[in-house]
Amino acid sequence: MGTDTGDTPDTAAAALARFSINQQTVKQLGLPELADACGRLGVRGVGLWREPVQRYGLRAAARLVRDAGLTVTSLCRGGFLTDPGPDARRRALDDNRAALDEAATLGTDTLVLVSGGLPEGSRDLVGARERIADALAELVPYAADRGVRMAIEPLHPMFASDRCVVSTLGQALDLAERFPAEQVGVVVDTYHLWWDDRAPDGIARAGAGGRLASLQLADWITPLPEGVLLGRGQLGDGAVDLRHFRRLADAAGYSGPVEVEIFNPALWARDGAEVLAETAERYVRHVAEEAVRETS
Amino acid sequence: MGTDTGDTPDTAAAALARFSINQQTVKQLGLPELADACGRLGVRGVGLWREPVQRYGLRAAARLVRDAGLTVTSLCRGGFLTDPGPDARRRALDDNRAALDEAATLGTDTLVLVSGGLPEGSRDLVGARERIADALAELVPYAADRGVRMAIEPLHPMFASDRCVVSTLGQALDLAERFPAEQVGVVVDTYHLWWDDRAPDGIARAGAGGRLASLQLADWITPLPEGVLLGRGQLGDGAVDLRHFRRLADAAGYSGPVEVEIFNPALWARDGAEVLAETAERYVRHVAEEAVRETS
Numbered sequence: 001m002g003t004d005t006g007d008t009p010d011t012a013a014a015a016l017a018r019f020s021i022n023q024q025t026v027k028q029l030g031l032p033e034l035a036d037a038c039g040r041l042g043v044r045g046v047g048l049w050r051e052p053v054q055r056y057g058l059r060a061a062a063r064l065v066r067d068a069g070l071t072v073t074s075l076c077r078g079g080f081l082t083d084p085g086p087d088a089r090r091r092a093l094d095d096n097r098a099a100l101d102e103a104a105t106l107g108t109d110t111l112v113l114v115s116g117g118l119p120e121g122s123r124d125l126v127g128a129r130e131r132i133a134d135a136l137a138e139l140v141p142y143a144a145d146r147g148v149r150m151a152i153e154p155l156h157p158m159f160a161s162d163r164c165v166v167s168t169l170g171q172a173l174d175l176a177e178r179f180p181a182e183q184v185g186v187v188v189d190t191y192h193l194w195w196d197d198r199a200p201d202g203i204a205r206a207g208a209g210g211r212l213a214s215l216q217l218a219d220w221i222t223p224l225p226e227g228v229l230l231g232r233g234q235l236g237d238g239a240v241d242l243r244h245f246r247r248l249a250d251a252a253g254y255s256g257p258v259e260v261e262i263f264n265p266a267l268w269a270r271d272g273a274e275v276l277a278e279t280a281e282r283y284v285r286h287v288a289e290e291a292v293r294e295t296s
Numbered sequence: 297m298g299t300d301t302g303d304t305p306d307t308a309a310a311a312l313a314r315f316s317i318n319q320q321t322v323k324q325l326g327l328p329e330l331a332d333a334c335g336r337l338g339v340r341g342v343g344l345w346r347e348p349v350q351r352y353g354l355r356a357a358a359r360l361v362r363d364a365g366l367t368v369t370s371l372c373r374g375g376f377l378t379d380p381g382p383d384a385r386r387r388a389l390d391d392n393r394a395a396l397d398e399a400a401t402l403g404t405d406t407l408v409l410v411s412g413g414l415p416e417g418s419r420d421l422v423g424a425r426e427r428i429a430d431a432l433a434e435l436v437p438y439a440a441d442r443g444v445r446m447a448i449e450p451l452h453p454m455f456a457s458d459r460c461v462v463s464t465l466g467q468a469l470d471l472a473e474r475f476p477a478e479q480v481g482v483v484v485d486t487y488h489l490w491w492d493d494r495a496p497d498g499i500a501r502a503g504a505g506g507r508l509a510s511l512q513l514a515d516w517i518t519p520l521p522e523g524v525l526l527g528r529g530q531l532g533d534g535a536v537d538l539r540h541f542r543r544l545a546d547a548a549g550y551s552g553p554v555e556v557e558i559f560n561p562a563l564w565a566r567d568g569a570e571v572l573a574e575t576a577e578r579y580v581r582h583v584a585e586e587a588v589r590e591t592s
Binding site for chain 1: 534
């Protein structure tokens with residue numbers, strides 16, 4: 001199966017100009033294989049994760065993607081800033097400083113933050129959100145020195161207790177707007193926000209404030225698997241009007257990369273290059289504006 | 297295990313004055329067993345479901361609960377109003393009229409509505425919500441004739457595609473407020489709304505408009521099971537500040553029943569009367585105001 005992204009290689013390349021593949025979507029590929037597959041398809045952007053980058057070696061990974069002509073559109077992830085214990089808090093801040101260093105080394109200006117859930121036994125969402133703000137205040141100068149922006153990612157409310165107490169774009173912006181837009185932005189991920197009738201207003205607000213740091217895509221499919229973490233759908237397989245969200249981001253002034261991040265064991269069980277080609281084709285069909293013009 | 301709800305039976309009865317047990321929480325109990333167990337514990341309210349009521353017989357069920365001195369605090373459920381097909385729509389309206397009839401026969405003024413998910417293949421949340429409004433417009437006169445109020449229940453956003461496109465209290469109120477408060481209200485269920493920082497404003501708005509038709513409780517626990525429907529937690533086992541929600545409802549002028557509705561196979565596998573006693577005890581400990589006064 002080819003990418004089927006248009007009549008000519010140039011058309012395909014144009015349709016994929018903003019497309020970025022998050023490494024986790026095709027985690028069966030090592031970094032060199034990922035870079036090769038991107039090169040063959042004309043994919044120019046990759047979103048990376050700290051753990052596989054560390055396994056490969058940070059500097060080696062930075063060199064590999066640079067030599068392959070790839071742009072690192074984001075690094076996942078910092079965050080987990082809600083634990084009130086002094087030791088846990090110090091470790092979390094240290095870890096986030098390390099993540100900011102790694103982002104700078106990889107040449108990306110965007111560190112995605114998954115803020116953290118409720119501490120064990122706590123029912124205090126408001127307090128947890130306030131601790132995130134406190135931690136951001138400590139991290140902002142460090143991020144500024146490295147030219148990296150922390151991007152708060154609201155996660156679907158089904159993750160509010162165990163992963164991220166920031167559940168809506170509005171909440172993420174309430175946090176981000178306490179700090180300079182150059183250091184703290186937000187992530188718009190369709191998987192997490194698709195259901196929210198206030199998301200369009202949030203996207204406009206993020207754009208107006210210069211805080212729309214990253215646009216990520218995955219589709220919503222059911223039934224959700226146990227634990228709900230690995231149930232994301234391939235673009236076009238689910239309930240999300242993906243093109244609508246891309247247009248909302250564009251209308252808010254966003255012209256950056258559009259990163260596809262899908263956690264799905266069925267995709268991981270397949271040939272990674274084939275999944276990447278399929279994902280690129282789905283992107284052109286369900287997200288890119290060029291495809292609409294061609295087929296209309 | 298007793299209910300341990302206070303020093304004397306009178307104290308226990310006072311603490312349980314607003315407590316109602318939703319039938320589904322202890323679905324292992326038949327209606328007569330449920331009524332017996334309620335009588336022994338001093339529980340005065342039950343929330344019923346259409347299917348077990350129909351199996352028992354509608355009129356027989358109405359007589360049973362009346363003779364037992366129980367108040368039916370709600371009937372679950374109407375709704376599923378999002379399918380655009382004319383036949384499906386007609387069937388849904390007929391079914392909701394039947395549910396309104398059944399509510400009137402059972403002597404409850406509250407029919408809980410689960411509005412319905414996205415139709416197969418649709419990505420149009422806005423359109424689906426609009427079809428709910430259209431259906432409510434048709435049902436309102438019928439509800440008024442029977443003295444029953446339809447109570448729109450916002451379901452957790454993880455159910456937005458397959459069960460209920462109304463995901464927040466704000467959305468439920470936007471729908472309800474198009475109609476008279478006597479015919480269309482909202483349900484506040486902690487399981488669905490606990491994560492939402494806008495829920496307190498929504499509860500105040502619902503109270504001010506006289507639309508807070510039902511307060512339901514379940515706790516939020518993780519990991520969620522496959523399909524996520526049957527993962528609700530016993531009161532006190534999870535992340536929700538249940539008393540806070542009850543106080544918010546009270547502050548909004550709500551003085552009605554507080555109904556516990558938990559879907560959890562681990563509870564269903566136990567002795568139903570024991571689960572009811574435990575639930576009543578948890579209610580007193582984690583929800584009722586009287587318990588706070590006693591222990592503070």
